Structures are given as structure tokens and as C-alpha cells.
Amino acid sequence: MPATPALVAVIGPVEPALLAAWTSHYRRLGIKRFHVAFHFPDHxxxxxxxxxIAAGHELGIAPAAVSTGPWHEHTNTELRERLREQAGTGWHLLADADELQTYPAPLNEVTATADAGGHQVVGGLMLDRVAADGRLAHxxxxxxxxxxxxxxxxxxxxxxHGDxxxxxxxxxxxTVASGNHRAPGHKPDPAALACVHHFKWRSGVLDDLRRRVERFASGDWxxxxxxxRDEAGRLLEHTDRHGGRIDVADPRLAFRRVSLDQLPAGWEREAKTIVTAWRPPDARTGIRP
Incomplete structure (x- = not known):
């Protein structure tokens, strides 16, 4: 059985409670080695x-690096690659601090199956997690x-219209592309996709998105x-229309009750269908074909 993967993550200014839940979740999956860096924008x-930083030390995931400054689009990738170098050979698990992954089998079985099938990557699909009424909860x-x-x-x-x-x-x-969305030259098995529970939509995110739009548009970032920037703008337009909330009743978004403890019902088919059909948005309109 292969060794447990090393976790690699670049962490922004999240709440200590989220960092604690994130750390506990991956420890339950069997992760023992955390290679993390903290990056804090100037504001x-x-x-x-x-x-x-103190919370990280208390959780036993002291950062390998701490940096402050603009969050350029390349910042995350550069820090991630430094961490991957430190993590050494073997499998690396890549997860942002608001991403908690659920797998169809124990991690060691997942990587063993990938090795047996000649795959050097394992894929996942994001499932956005929100409050029951669509508000941006604490x-x-x-x-x-x-x-x-x-x-x-x-x-x-x-x-x-994001990836x-x-x-x-x-x-x-x-090599893994920016945002951990692709590994050029490698395709994950679409029948064995993890569920990436995405806890981005929390209290304070609207201010973060407005700042992101402003800083990228001005060239500061x-x-x-x-x-x-376009994705942030779409979310802001949506919440402006819905009183600062996400419209969880919109049937297009397919919101339903799920849990970190298990894959959502019918996940293998659902995830495979989405991943195999997904195409990038049109460069002119921003809309996917």
C-alpha cells in the first residue's frame, strides 16, 4: 500500500474555526504531513x-512560509510549487483552505487504484456549500x-461560469495549472472523482470579492x-438581485442537503457527466457553450 499523500496548501486569511475544521477533516482522512504557507493581502x-498563525501552530500545522502583499494571480501557484518541492516525492494532496474533499474510498486505496491504472492525477468536482437560506453565514x-x-x-x-x-x-x-484546475497532459479518471466541498460562501466574502474586482481592474493585483474578476462580478450581481443571499431555490444550481461524511447520492454519475461535458466559457461573451 502506498504512503499517505502529503497535503499541500496555500492559506489566505480564513477564520481560525475554518482552519481547525479543515485540519481535522484531513487528519480523519489519514493525512499526517501538512505543507502549508500563509499569504495575507495588505488590507x-x-x-x-x-x-x-498562532492557530496553525496550535493545530500542529506550522507554516513553512508566511508572506504579505498583493494577491497576484500567480502568487498562489508560486507558493504552492515551493511547498510541493518541500513535500518531496510521492503523491501530493492539493486543497485550498475552504475545500474539504470527500473520496469514494480511503486515500491509500484511491492512490493505489490510480497507480494501477497508470494515472498520475486524481480529479475532483467542486460542490458549493451554502447556508439553508442562502445567506452568507459565519x-x-x-x-x-x-x-x-x-x-x-x-x-x-x-x-x-467558473471551472x-x-x-x-x-x-x-x-505540473498543475493555476487554481489546481488542470494538469496539462494528464486526464483524471472521470469515473472516480472526489467531491470537493467548497466552503467559500461565508460571511465577509462579498467584501473580498469587491476588493478582488477593484484590485485586478486597477492593476494593483x-x-x-x-x-x-468576471466570476466575482457575476456572484456580486446575483447577490445584489437577491438581497445579499444566494438563491438556493434556483433549480439550475441543484442545491440539496449533503454531508462531509459521505459522497452525495448519485455522485459518480453526476460528477462524471459534469466533468466530461464542461467547456471553458467563450472568450468574448464569458458564457460556456
């Missing part, structure tokens, strides 16, 4: 930065993520394409 207060340790954000749906690609695909496990030495 983040010193107290928040110090609190999160993340609190006493509530728990499944209770605070019980609904899972397809907000990212059906409303924001919902993720590379969740990758062999060392294999460097972007390679306008895709990230």
Missing part, C-alpha cells in the same frame, strides 16, 4: 494575521460546517486573464 489586520467552531452550510450545489460553473474541476491528488513532478 488584513495584523491581529488577524497573528491569530491565524463559520463558528461550535456550529460545525455541515450544520452551518448544509446545502451543496453547482454555483461555480452554472452561475459563475469546477479540480486536481485533488497528483504525483510529484507533474496582476491577473493573467479576466476570468477570476
Amino acid at each position: 488584513v489586520p495584523d491581529a488577524w494575521r497573528h491569530q491565524l 463559520c463558528r467552531a461550535e456550529t460545525g460546517l455541515d450544520r452551518a452550510f448544509p446545502l451543496g450545489g453547482h454555483l461555480t460553473h452554472r452561475l459563475l 469546477p474541476r479540480k486536481i485533488v491528488l497528483v504525483r510529484s513532478g507533474v 496582476t491577473e493573467r486573464t479576466p476570468a477570476v
